[in-house]
Amino acid sequence: MKNNKLKFALIFVICLLIVNIPLWFFPIQLFPGVIEFQNGLQAVTIEAPLSLSHFIGKGFNEGDLENVNDFYLKPTGYALAFIICIGLPFIIALRWSNQQKK
DSSP: OHHHHHHHHHHHHHHHHHHHHHHHHSOOOOEEEEEEEEETTEEEEEEEEEOGGGGGTOSOOGGGGTTEEEEEEOHHHHHHHHIIIIIHHHHHHHHHHTOOOO
16 A cells, blocks of 8 residues: 555656646746736737746846736636646656556
């Protein structure tokens, strides 16, 4: 029983790293979000796919943020990020740790 839990935890951590490192460090624009621009007196809101790497300062140049007030994920973006970052490694680890040997 303890061996099965250890196997699950090990597979989960490995899958978590494999899935999350590219999403957080490479500009993969996959998650629905909103970008708010301020151009003089005019404020513009644009829906655009965002990358998780934008939130830690990776994957864009300083010129890309010119006139940008804020950018954030929409609720569907948060849900998709949770499903991909946590749910997918959990399901993979669950599947691999419970496989029966034939």
